[in-house]
Amino acid sequence: MSSTILISGAGIAGLSAALALSRAGVWVKVVERENALVSEGAGVQLGPNVTRILRAWGLGSGLRDKGFFPKFLCAHDARDGRVLGQSDLAQALQHYGAPHVCIHRADLQALLWQGLQGQGQWHWGHTLQTVHPADTHVMVRSASGQAWQGDGLVVADGIGSKLRQAVSGDGPATPTGHVALRALLPMTEVPRQWRTTNVHVWMGERFHLVHYPVRDGQWLNLVLVIHRRDSRETDHWSWLGEGLWAQQAVSDSCAAVCDLIGAVAQWRYWVLADRAPMRSATDMAVGRIAMIGDAAHPMRPYFAQGAGMAIEDAAALQWAWQHRGDQGVDLAWRAMADSRWRRVAQVQAQSRRNGLVFHSTGWLRWGRNAALQTLGSRLMNPAWLYGGGPRPVDGGGGVHDGPVTGR
Ligand SMILES: Cc1cc2nc3c(=O)[nH]c(=O)nc-3n(C[C@H](O)[C@H](O)[C@H](O)COP(=O)(O)OP(=O)(O)OC[C@H]3O[C@@H](n4cnc5c(N)ncnc54)[C@H](O)[C@@H]3O)c2cc1C
Numbered sequence: 001m002s003s004t005i006l007i008s009g010a011g012i013a014g015l016s017a018a019l020a021l022s023r024a025g026v027w028v029k030v031v032e033r034e035n036a037l038v039s040e041g042a043g044v045q046l047g048p049n050v051t052r053i054l055r056a057w058g059l060g061s062g063l064r065d066k067g068f069f070p071k072f073l074c075a076h077d078a079r080d081g082r083v084l085g086q087s088d089l090a091q092a093l094q095h096y097g098a099p100h101v102c103i104h105r106a107d108l109q110a111l112l113w114q115g116l117q118g119q120g121q122w123h124w125g126h127t128l129q130t131v132h133p134a135d136t137h138v139m140v141r142s143a144s145g146q147a148w149q150g151d152g153l154v155v156a157d158g159i160g161s162k163l164r165q166a167v168s169g170d171g172p173a174t175p176t177g178h179v180a181l182r183a184l185l186p187m188t189e190v191p192r193q194w195r196t197t198n199v200h201v202w203m204g205e206r207f208h209l210v211h212y213p214v215r216d217g218q219w220l221n222l223v224l225v226i227h228r229r230d231s232r233e234t235d236h237w238s239w240l241g242e243g244l245w246a247q248q249a250v251s252d253s254c255a256a257v258c259d260l261i262g263a264v265a266q267w268r269y270w271v272l273a274d275r276a277p278m279r280s281a282t283d284m285a286v287g288r289i290a291m292i293g294d295a296a297h298p299m300r301p302y303f304a305q306g307a308g309m310a311i312e313d314a315a316a317l318q319w320a321w322q323h324r325g326d327q328g329v330d331l332a333w334r335a336m337a338d339s340r341w342r343r344v345a346q347v348q349a350q351s352r353r354n355g356l357v358f359h360s361t362g363w364l365r366w367g368r369n370a371a372l373q374t375l376g377s378r379l380m381n382p383a384w385l386y387g388g389g390p391r392p393v394d395g396g397g398g399v400h401d402g403p404v405t406g407r
Helices: 012-023 048-056 060-066 089-096 105-116 162-168 244-249 255-262 306-322 329-358 362-379
Strands: 004-008 027-032 043-046 072-077 083-088 101-104 121-124 128-133 138-142 147-150 152-155 174-186 199-204 207-214 219-227 238-240 267-274 289-291
Touching: 004 012, 004 138, 004 147, 012 027, 012 105, 012 152, 012 306, 027 147, 043 048, 043 105, 043 207, 043 306, 048 060, 048 089, 048 306, 060 101, 060 105, 072 089, 072 362, 083 089, 083 362, 101 105, 101 207, 101 219, 128 152, 128 162, 138 152, 152 162, 152 329, 162 289, 174 244, 199 255, 199 329, 207 255, 219 244, 244 255, 244 267, 267 329, 289 329, 306 329, 329 362
Parallel strands: 004 027, 004 152, 027 121, 072 199, 152 289
Antiparallel strands: 043 101, 072 083, 128 138, 138 147, 174 219, 174 267, 199 207, 207 219, 238 267
């Protein structure tokens, strides 16, 4: 009889885990608080470490249809607009065997959902509250008292994870003092010179702006990160009608940045929080309970790898499950965590460092610009990240190079 694994949350981590474990022959039961897939959020970039896995799950042609394949990553100083460094993203396929893709989050979720082809049991509209581990199984319970039981549990309910709190009780993620503002502009409304096929990062004093095309290049996705203390909840996008904060933050910038910000009529914002880099495998696995994605390791979005790490986690779950032999769920989860925590901690730490570098002032800004001008393409093309991560396992337990830690 096949095993049943519970999954809390149907975000990118939960959907990926459901797909990965279904491909390993597991029956999944997914419990999600919303009534349908969440289509909020905007674009995400996926590096070759991530698209390699999606392709191994059979999602390559969907990725081709829904994704946008940028040519270059261009880093600018936002004050004077000059290009500091450039990385050839189109070469990812040649260097790492998989492409760099920009995709709308809703399209990524739809792709994962299609890959599932109706497998598993899906329970929508239930907010999970508590978890009850036992020697032979795990049970979770919703706020309204409904219960689900499985041989194991994958906690994937995001940065505000209630189940993480029930397991570890270590309190909420820490606000960073930064807020992300995002907008999607129809390409026809974008100032003509910025109707680009590249990813652009503009680094300013205490802010940065990233933009790239999504949806077949028909829309431009913009994310502006600014410094702002805000004590609101950290796990949803809220409306910020007009862009006063945005205009104030970039007021000292070059015309290109001001024009782009000025072209946006409405922003949404997200209060950014994170946790310190993980310190051991027990941050991802305790007995029959595994934790993945933002529930386990929320990070600042300055390395564009949060969703990527969630998808890698799912691939590592698949690998661990398919190689567990007669060992129990707890040992499979432990093998997943052992193979993951160091690499993800490195990504968490780099995400924090990137924030300092992107927003720097004075001598640090000068040093950053000098480093990017001399070593730009090397610094912007982290081989340990793009070439590492779990090697995909095919559905039947075939191609596999081991649970690579990526170091
Ligand atoms: C501005 C910004 C830009 C980003 N850009 C990138 C990028 O370019 N590349 C990248 O890889 N990553 C990026 N990220 C990070 C990425 O969005 C997250 O890391 C990723 O969405 C985490 O996925 P998740 O499934 O763990 O969490 P979530 O996406 O938050 O999903 C959690 C799911 O659990 C559900 N849920 C919550 N609580 C409960 C409960 N109690 N019971 C049941 N269900 C529950 C939620 O409704 C949701 O569906 C960015 C993030 C931000 C904020």
